[in-house]
Amino acid sequence: MAVRLLVASRNAKKLAELRRVLDAEGIVGIEPIGLDEVPDFPEEPEDGATFAENALIKARSGARATGVPCLADDSGLAVDALNGMPGVLSARWAGRHGDDAANNALLLAQLTDVPDARRGAAFVSACALVVPGGGETVEEGRWSGSVLREPRGKGGFGYDPLFLPEGSDRAAAELTSAEKDAASHRGRALRALAPALRALAERA
Numbered sequence: 001m002a003v004r005l006l007v008a009s010r011n012a013k014k015l016a017e018l019r020r021v022l023d024a025e026g027i028v029g030i031e032p033i034g035l036d037e038v039p040d041f042p043e044e045p046e047d048g049a050t051f052a053e054n055a056l057i058k059a060r061s062g063a064r065a066t067g068v069p070c071l072a073d074d075s076g077l078a079v080d081a082l083n084g085m086p087g088v089l090s091a092r093w094a095g096r097h098g099d100d101a102a103n104n105a106l107l108l109a110q111l112t113d114v115p116d117a118r119r120g121a122a123f124v125s126a127c128a129l130v131v132p133g134g135g136e137t138v139e140e141g142r143w144s145g146s147v148l149r150e151p152r153g154k155g156g157f158g159y160d161p162l163f164l165p166e167g168s169d170r171a172a173a174e175l176t177s178a179e180k181d182a183a184s185h186r187g188r189a190l191r192a193l194a195p196a197l198r199a200l201a202e203r204a
């Protein structure tokens with residue numbers, strides 16, 4: 001029988017990406033379930049200083065509350081000219097959690113006078129797996145690029161319309177899902193976690 005794996009994200013588009021990458025990895029014996037399939041539990045504040053700490057906060061609380069192995073992602077955009085911010089504050093950069101349009105507008109305004117040569121940035125994802133009684137694993141993935149001067153494309157979510165991946169002539173929001181997953185911070189972090197997920201499936 002398959003091991004249930006709670007994929008703990010309240011961001012529907014991020015959740016879809018996580019499920020897609022898990023699917024593509026073809027890990028036999030894992031059945032991903034969402035937060036809507038387990039009883040409600042209180043959310044803990046994502047107040048860690050790093051993506052890895054926050055990913056662990058989320059995965060630990062999901063595993064503790066449900067007794068089910070839990071996978072969580074914490075991610076964001078680290079902009080060179082802003083000393084790595086918005087970073088762990090990416091989801092609420094303009095003040096209101098998850099307001100992508102306001103976050104993008106504020107980021108653009110902050111970078112108005114930053115020349116093209118200094119608009120470097122990277123998406124970072126930390127993916128954490130916490131198994132009750134079975135340990136914790138965290139893997140990080142990075143996707144380097146730069147911040148555009150105006151939004152382009154309708155795909156993805158968050159800062160994707162403003163992110164030009166290194167070596168690409170299309171913004172992240174102009175890529176197909178498969179193209180984004182192959183290159184993205186989240187795709188890389190989750191693929192690095194695949195051995196731990198396979199071990200979990202085999203243990204059961």
Ligand SMILES: O=P(O)(O)OP(=O)(O)OP(=O)(O)OC[C@H]1O[C@@H](n2cnc3c(O)ncnc32)[C@H](O)[C@@H]1O
Pocket residue numbers: 008009010011014046073074075076077090091098103123156157158159160184186
């Ligand atoms: O914590 P959960 O419930 O998973 O959902 P969230 O949206 O709050 O997720 P985070 O706390 O990890 O914040 C991540 C933010 O960083 C940005 N971000 C992360 N990955 C991104 C991606 O692939 N493309 C564009 N923006 C991204 C986007 O603004 C997200 O809201």
Ligand SMILES: [Mg+2]
Pocket residue numbers: 046091
């Ligand atoms: Mg969050």
